[in-house]
Each structure stands twice: as structure tokens, then as C-alpha cells.
Amino acid sequence: MSFSFLIRRLAYGLVLMLGVVVLNFLLIRLAPGDPAVVIAGEMGGATEEMLQSIRAEYGLDQPVLTQLWIYISNVAQGDLGQSYFFNQPVASLIGQRLGPTILLVLVAQLLSILLGVFLGVIAARKPNGPLSAFVSVFSTLGYAVPVFWTGIMLIILFASTFPIFPVEGMASVRLRDAAWYVRGLDVIHHLVLPAFTLAIIYLAQYARLSRASMMEVLGSDYIRTARAKGAGERSVLFRHALRNAALPILTVAGLQFGNLISGSLLVETVYNWPGMGRLAFDSILRRDYPTIMGGAVLCLCHGGGGQYPHRSELSAGRSAAAGPGMSGIRTTGPRRRGAAAAGQEGANPLCAPGGGAFTPGIFQARKRAG
Amino acid sequence: MSALLEIEDLRVTFRTRYGEVTALDSVSLQVNAGETLGIVGESGCGKSITALSVMGLIPSPPGKIAGGSIRLNGEELIGVSPARMRALRGSDVAMIFQEPMTSLNPVFTVGDQIAEAIMLHQKVSPDQAFRDAVALLDRVGIPSPDRRARDYPHQLSGGMRQRVMIAMAVSCRPKVLIADEPTTALDVTVQAQIFDLLNEIQRDFGAAIMLITHDMGAISEMADRVAVMYAGRVIETATADDVLDLPQHPYARGLIDCIPTLGRADHALKEIPGVVPPLHLLGKGCAFADRCAYKFDRCDAEKPLLTDHGRHPVACHGAEEGRI
Numbered sequence A: 001m002s003f004s005f006l007i008r009r010l011a012y013g014l015v016l017m018l019g020v021v022v023l024n025f026l027l028i029r030l031a032p033g034d035p036a037v038v039i040a041g042e043m044g045g046a047t048e049e050m051l052q053s054i055r056a057e058y059g060l061d062q063p064v065l066t067q068l069w070i071y072i073s074n075v076a077q078g079d080l081g082q083s084y085f086f087n088q089p090v091a092s093l094i095g096q097r098l099g100p101t102i103l104l105v106l107v108a109q110l111l112s113i114l115l116g117v118f119l120g121v122i123a124a125r126k127p128n129g130p131l132s133a134f135v136s137v138f139s140t141l142g143y144a145v146p147v148f149w150t151g152i153m154l155i156i157l158f159a160s161t162f163p164i165f166p167v168e169g170m171a172s173v174r175l176r177d178a179a180w181y182v183r184g185l186d187v188i189h190h191l192v193l194p195a196f197t198l199a200i201i202y203l204a205q206y207a208r209l210s211r212a213s214m215m216e217v218l219g220s221d222y223i224r225t226a227r228a229k230g231a232g233e234r235s236v237l238f239r240h241a242l243r244n245a246a247l248p249i250l251t252v253a254g255l256q257f258g259n260l261i262s263g264s265l266l267v268e269t270v271y272n273w274p275g276m277g278r279l280a281f282d283s284i285l286r287r288d289y290p291t292i293m294g295g296a297v298l299c300l301c302h303g304g305g306g307q308y309p310h311r312s313e314l315s316a317g318r319s320a321a322a323g324p325g326m327s328g329i330r331t332t333g334p335r336r337r338g339a340a341a342a343g344q345e346g347a348n349p350l351c352a353p354g355g356g357a358f359t360p361g362i363f364q365a366r367k368r369a370g
Numbered sequence B: 001m002s003a004l005l006e007i008e009d010l011r012v013t014f015r016t017r018y019g020e021v022t023a024l025d026s027v028s029l030q031v032n033a034g035e036t037l038g039i040v041g042e043s044g045c046g047k048s049i050t051a052l053s054v055m056g057l058i059p060s061p062p063g064k065i066a067g068g069s070i071r072l073n074g075e076e077l078i079g080v081s082p083a084r085m086r087a088l089r090g091s092d093v094a095m096i097f098q099e100p101m102t103s104l105n106p107v108f109t110v111g112d113q114i115a116e117a118i119m120l121h122q123k124v125s126p127d128q129a130f131r132d133a134v135a136l137l138d139r140v141g142i143p144s145p146d147r148r149a150r151d152y153p154h155q156l157s158g159g160m161r162q163r164v165m166i167a168m169a170v171s172c173r174p175k176v177l178i179a180d181e182p183t184t185a186l187d188v189t190v191q192a193q194i195f196d197l198l199n200e201i202q203r204d205f206g207a208a209i210m211l212i213t214h215d216m217g218a219i220s221e222m223a224d225r226v227a228v229m230y231a232g233r234v235i236e237t238a239t240a241d242d243v244l245d246l247p248q249h250p251y252a253r254g255l256i257d258c259i260p261t262l263g264r265a266d267h268a269l270k271e272i273p274g275v276v277p278p279l280h281l282l283g284k285g286c287a288f289a290d291r292c293a294y295k296f297d298r299c300d301a302e303k304p305l306l307t308d309h310g311r312h313p314v315a316c317h318g319a320e321e322g323r324i
């Protein structure tokens, strides 16, 4: 990456960011609902006078364009404003909520990759076997079923039928003063259901993807060579094949990360997990403009100045990371394989219409909206 | 004396969209200790399938060994347990593949790949295995082997990769080494070097070699005995000299007429007209009949069997009736 390339990308990112901030700002104002009414409602009913004074206090009586200008100049100085509802600076609010979301998303990502790839690998061994069919059906279901439904089903299962996992929040209040490792275990205990719920959708996608990718790799000459050496089945699958099949999986894993964050919004809401998604949900319900905007700005920053690197750049970088040996063939290898994997998916009638996962355009649109 | 490797009446079928086709039909071959058996024949005649059957590596499905027997050192390989087959593969019988460019795993160094083969069959430490791998790379003529051992396959040329494959194949001193067209993907100067290397390896390691090729020149250089295959059958087998000097089967003659002779530039190269019929279109007669200049009624009616009509075994009605 040359220097001028970076500058250009940064400038582009800034312009894009400005555009999205303006658009979001106006969109939120267009939506019905008045924050003053909500705030007043929280305080227990209100007269027109009180509403007026609240509006004046929060600057909501100014013309929208003036409000926009004040907001942009504040953001430019790093000030995201004060939350109407939580009554604290939006930046510190986000600071508190970011950690739990990152924890949830990382654990879900890890779970979905590990389990998904494992299922995919096993299924690829016998593409026509019962396990392979199970993976296909499970993938379709996992992908098609809405995450809040899975969440609610798991809550019913593990809160009333077999009450073994907590289904609310991130930590037990009664353990507030316990030793750090007790609290750590408590968080893990609380994490099980939300992480698994979030992992299920993506797990299914990884299973499909790694199944296709593995099937392709298992047909290659070097796998035959490994068998000809006398390598055992496990070594062939997990050592020789998986390392090569990992390239498209890693590529998608990187792209999927943004999707996971938007998915976490729903999961956090279902499980009352104190993260960014829950915060966004609450602040939208309460017309807490500064917090909503703060969340949007954060999403933009996450997007790398509002623009994702092109998919092939990403895959090239990742394939270099996966193994130095790949750098020589990366011009054809990983991309061709990725495409073939996607193609095979398309040919499988059992697979969900999940082509979107491979389409950077759709992905980016979805990401920016969220 | 019984042979080191004995293939008898081997039949391999593939399930295809044309139904079940027979890729190998009553193939019988023998390889004796220390000798080189050449297998020649046109593309698609079943040479690789024969080799893969010995290795127990027929892709299944769609492939299936439908009958016959393969004995290595007297031990039957068909129907043997997968664990036993794994133990034999790479140690007693090893194979060099047709495609050096794609037969090495791109994400491991070549040294590691050879060391893996060693560790699968010998109780040695990883360090020792790697040192052995470097020594083998040196043995197969790779310059600065300790540096090359840390290279990935894409950093090596095709000839180098094939040397690596050879090093890997001989790493456990196999009794039988199958070389499936080890040089087709390489350029001519490298081809000669690889054949020289195989000759040396055979001398040093005492392995029997099953050399698959369509290069009759290589046969005359390397092979002690030759089996000529056509459409999934062995149609002629004899010592290399016999086949080269007195080929019986019209197809074998054709093959030998195809060899360009040095210093006879005026001599137009011949070719065998027509192509091998696809497996699913094989009739009940001789598979070569449609391309044969000596064809007569019987050729379309019944399949000739491999029988000795005086000189050496050949599967041809014409040769049997003395018409050729």
C-alpha cells in the first residue's frame, strides 16, 4: 500500500463518514417521536411548559440544520455529546458497553468457526453420508431461523425446562463482591447461551463453506500423495486438507465479523446483555438522539473509515498469513477455490440462499445500514 | 520363484453416467525383485488405475476393485484392513505421481513433507527425520539441500519437485517403487536426468520399479520387461528387447513405429490412426479392431486373450492365426 493510496482512502473515508453522519442525523429527526415527551414521560407526565423547557435545555428547539452543525462540530472535536436518557457522556457510555459486546462477538465467532469447521470437515469426508445431510439441513435451518427465535427457544429450554444457564444479563448481582475468578466464571456461565445463540447462524455458514472447501481440497493431488505416504485419515483431513481449505474460511470469517456485530444487537436484546446492541436498542426506543448517533459513528469507524478493503485484497493478505507457502499461488489458488466453493454451494439445493455471504456488495450495504 | 508383486486378473470398474464401465479387465502383471517393469499404452488405457490399485488408492466411489488379486511379497492386498494398507503404503510400496506440480502440499515445506513420510513408518525423532530428509534431498541431486528443505513447493521448479517426490517415495526404502509417468510434465533435458536418477536409486536401494510411461525411448533405456496396455487390458508382455525388436500386436508395432530414430530425418514418423474407444463403448470384440489394418471377422466377434503363440504372450487373433 503506497502512501498516496492511504491518503486517498482516508480522504474518501472522511467524506463518506460525513455523509453518513448527516444522513443518519436527518433520518432520526424524520422518524416520529419526540425525545422531550419521552424524557418528560420518564419524569412522570408533563405540561407543555415543561416540554418547552426540556427542548430548550437539550437544544431541541433550534432549527434542525443548526442542531446538525453543532453536532458535527462537536464530533469533529471528539465530543459525542450527552445522553438524554442515561445522563452521562455518550463516549463513556459506549466505552462501558463496548467491552461486553466485543466479548460476546469474539466468543461467538470462535465458537462458530470451531464447531462449524469441524462439522464441515466431517461432512466433507462422506459428501453423500447421513452426517453430510444433517449438516446441510442444520445449516439451512440455522441460517433461516431468526436469531431471536433461537434465543427464545433456548431460554425456554434452559430457563424453565432445564434451568442450568442464566438467561439474563452478564453477571449475578449476588457475586458482586466475590473473588475475581468467581466473577470470571460467572461471566462465562452467563455467556454460554447468548454466545451459542449468536454462533448458530454463523456456525451454519462455516459448516457449509468448509464442507464445500474441503470437498474441493480432498480431490487434489497432494491429498492423494499424503495417503500414498501412509498418512492416517485424521492427519489427511485435519493436517493436510484443512490447512488448504482454511483460506476461503478465513476470508469469510473476516467479512463475517461485521455481520456478527449487527447480529449481536438482537441477541443482546433477547438476553439483556449489557453491550452496544442493547444500548442501541434502548436509545432508539427512547429517542436518545446523541447515543443513537454515537453508535452510528462508532460503526463507521469500525468499518475502517467507512470502507472495507476489497475482498480479494483481504483474501490475499489472509492467505499470506495462513501459510508463507501460499504467497506464490495466491493469485489463482485461494480465489479460484473460493469461487468454486461458492459455486458448489449454489448447486446444492439443500443450501440456504446464502450467496449474500460471498457478495461483498450486499454485505457492505447491510453493514453500513447497521 | 514367486514374484515380488503379482497382479492377477485384476478388474476395476467405475460408476459413470454411462453406467458401470470396466477400466481394467483381467490385468495380470508381475514385477520381480530388483527389476524394472515398463508399462506402456495410450492415454486412458488404465496405467494409472493399475498403479493406484496396487497402492489401494482407487477413488471409491466411483471406483471399485471388482475382482482379481494383488499380492505383495505373497501378502494379498485386496480386502486387507485399512490400517495394514496404510502401514504398507509408503514403506513397502511407494509411488511417484504423474503431476509433480500439484502433488506436493503447498502449505508445508518440502523437508517437512519428506520427514512426515519417514516418521509415519520409522520411530525417529522429528529432528532426526528432518536431517534424513535433507540427506535424501542431497541424494536426489538437489543443490544446497538444507536450505531447499525449508522451501515451499512453489519455490521449486517442476524437475526439483519431481526429485522431491522421488526422495519422499524412497525415504523408507520401498520394495516396489511405482513411477507413474514421472517425466511427462517435465522438459526433455530434465526427463533424462530423472530417468538417470531412477536408475541410480534402483541400484542403491534395490527397489523393483514399475515404470509407467508412453515414452518408448524410456522403455528401451530403463525397462527389463514390458507390458503393453490397451483399453484396460494387457495386450502384450515380454522382455523389453523382445517387444522392441519383435512386437506381435499391431498396436505394439504401431507404438514402436512411432519412435523417432536419430539420424533418419527423412524417415517419416508414423502414427496409429484413430483413437482409443471410450470405455462405455467397448464391444465384445477386440478393442483395437477398428484401428487395426489386419482386422478380420473374428476380431469383432470375440475378445482375444493373452496367450503365448510361440514368441511371447500377446492378445491378438491375427498373431494367433499367423496372419500378421
Ligand SMILES: Nc1ncnc2c1ncn2[C@@H]1O[C@H](COP(=O)(O)OP(=O)(O)OP(=O)(O)O)[C@@H](O)[C@H]1O
Pocket: B014, B015, B016, B023, B041, B042, B043, B044, B045, B046, B047, B048, B049, B050, B059, B062, B063, B098, B181, B279
Ligand atoms: N474417477 C474416475 N471416474 C470414471 N472413470 C475413471 C476415473 N478415473 C479413471 N477413469 C477411467 O479409467 C481409465 C483409465 O484411466 P488411467 O488414469 O489409468 O489412464 P492412464 O493410462 O493413466 O492415462 P494417462 O496416460 O493419460 O495417464 C480412463 O479411461 C478413465 O476413463
Ligand SMILES: [Mg+2]
Pocket: B047, B048, B049, B098, B180, B181
Ligand atoms: Mg495416468
